[in-house]
Amino acid sequence: MNNDTVRLEDIKDYSWEFRKFLDSFKSRDGVFKYHERVWRMINMNQRSLIVDFDDLILYSPALAEYLIDHPVEALEAYSQGLREFVSSLNPEFAKSVSRFYVRVRNPPRVMKIRELNSEYIGKLVAIEGIVTRVTRVDAKIVRARFKHVTEIGEIHEFDYPPEGEIGERLEKPPFCLICHKAARLELVPEKSSFIDWQKIVVQEKPEEVPGGQIPRSIEAVLTSDIVDSARPGDRVVLTGVLKVAPLALGIEKRGSKTIFAFYVDVNHVEVQEKALEEVVITREDEEKIRELSRDPWIREKIIASIAPGIYGYWDIKEAIVLLLFGGTPQILPDGTRIRGDIHVLLVGDPGTAKSQLLQFTSRLAPRGLYTSGKGSTAAGLTATVLRDKVTGEYYLEA
Incomplete structure (x- = not known):
């Protein structure tokens, strides 16, 4: 075996x-x-x-x-x-x-991203993490139709490859498969077969990052009917085949073609926790919300629900509630715009539950991500605009 x-x-x-x-x-x-x-x-x-x-x-x-x-x-x-x-x-x-x-689904072992190595190339793996980036859905060709116009005006059309599907690269056949002569072949997109294709990036969960290190991430490819099955902020378990692709190195390293990057060809996506904006509010939920809005103690109940395992800190919890709900943007008569986003800065002595409150908040907030000094540099948290090598899209990486 x-x-x-x-x-x-x-x-x-x-x-x-x-x-x-x-x-x-x-x-x-x-x-x-x-x-x-x-x-x-x-x-x-x-x-x-x-x-x-x-x-x-x-x-x-x-x-x-x-x-x-x-x-x-x-x-x-x-x-x-x-x-x-x-x-x-x-x-x-x-x-x-x-x-x-x-x-x-439900493979025998779910691995951490940093546990992946060359030993698992070509094997079935399952990893868990947080989706940090999702590209647009593009079309991937799996079976090409080529056309050859002969010297006497005959049109030869054939599918390639004759059996199976195209691999990672589309290469023209060396000759016409009908007349078996070397010829100039033209791709016919409207008669070729395509499937949906999408790339996502999955990052380690913050609680799994060892001290003094930054979170690792890996690219994953979704195809066919599992595209758009995850969004940024979702916690997912991906089951698929670990594969490698050559790194796109610079001109100064043109001869260095022995370095490959891991990626996962995804077979199944299990969303463990969806981003908040994906939660569907049913009619029963709406009625319950309206009922709670009429409760005279609703403000106190919401505040008490923030990190209930931490005693006290009523004012801090109220500030977190206001942060999570957000405000309403306002435009003053002179045209000045006041944003509705609220920022909270917690300052206190060690051991006063600041980190626990922040971690609780990050789990509630849509696309919330908890970070600490171990994941930042002396310059603080930075962001860079990068371009995807495959799709050409620009994206922000923090």
């Missing part, structure tokens, strides 16, 4: 074994768990099936081990097994979907 070479017949065997898993796995209460999930996927016109890693281990440790050691081949085989299973339930739906995805 740990051999670096995976035989084609093995892939076919694992595809068939995964289909049997979908067909026969039962939950503890005797329900065919994945029958229900696949039918729900069909009824909702979706292309992804979420599989719990624990279920794979219970049914077949070989399936789970194959996924850990050879995730690219395993996910391809399991995707084919899913297609065959869907075809047995609804052939028309299976024909209408170009590709199915098996999304794996």
Whole structure:
């Protein structure tokens, strides 16, 4: 199982074994768990099936081990097994979907970003952290249509590659695949196949950063139906394949092509804590809020809810409440604008719960991030405008 070479017949065997898993796995209460999930996927016109890693281990440790050691081949085989299973339930739906995805959640171990190293390249990993940056959604080509106009005016069109999908780079074939002659080939975008593509940056959680060090981050790539599944400020667990890409080095280091950067090709995104602006307020929530607004003691109750484990500091907690709620921008008669944002500076002796109050506030505030002297320089907290090497977008990095 740990051999670096995976035989084609093995892939076919694992595809068939995964289909049997979908067909026969039962939950503890005797329900065919994945029958229900696949039918729900069909009824909702979706292309992804979420599989719990624990279920794979219970049914077949070989399936789970194959996924850990050879995730690219395993996910391809399991995707084919899913297609065959869907075809047995609804052939028309299976024909209408170009590709199915098996999304794996609850892996055996969730790693810290700083624990990733070259040992895990090409393996299935799971990391947790805070999303700090999200690019726009772009299109990634997975199957190209090329056109060749011959000398006598004939038009030859063909898909490339003939089987499978394009890897990390799009390269033109050396000749026309129809007439087998060297020719000038033209890409036909409107007849090519694309999927959605997005890059995010995930940073270590503040509470996991060792003393005297700055938080580390890693880039991750989302594709297809999991793009836009996380926003800046979300705490997430990403499951995917650890890969590497060559660093874009300067001219003075043009010969240094042996340095590669890690990134995660994401298979599944689990949002543990959403940013506050994503919370949906239901009609029942709205009625409860209106009811609380009529409570004569609502001000005191809100203040008392700030860091309830810390006794006293009523005035400080009230200031934090005002900070979190914010104010209303005002424009004076002379045109002067007074911003609505409120800033609070806490000054006090050591051991007076300043850090605990700030940490509590950072967990409540949308996109809140707690930092301390160990994560800043002598110049203080700085920010830099950078340009993304892939998308060309400008972004702010603190």
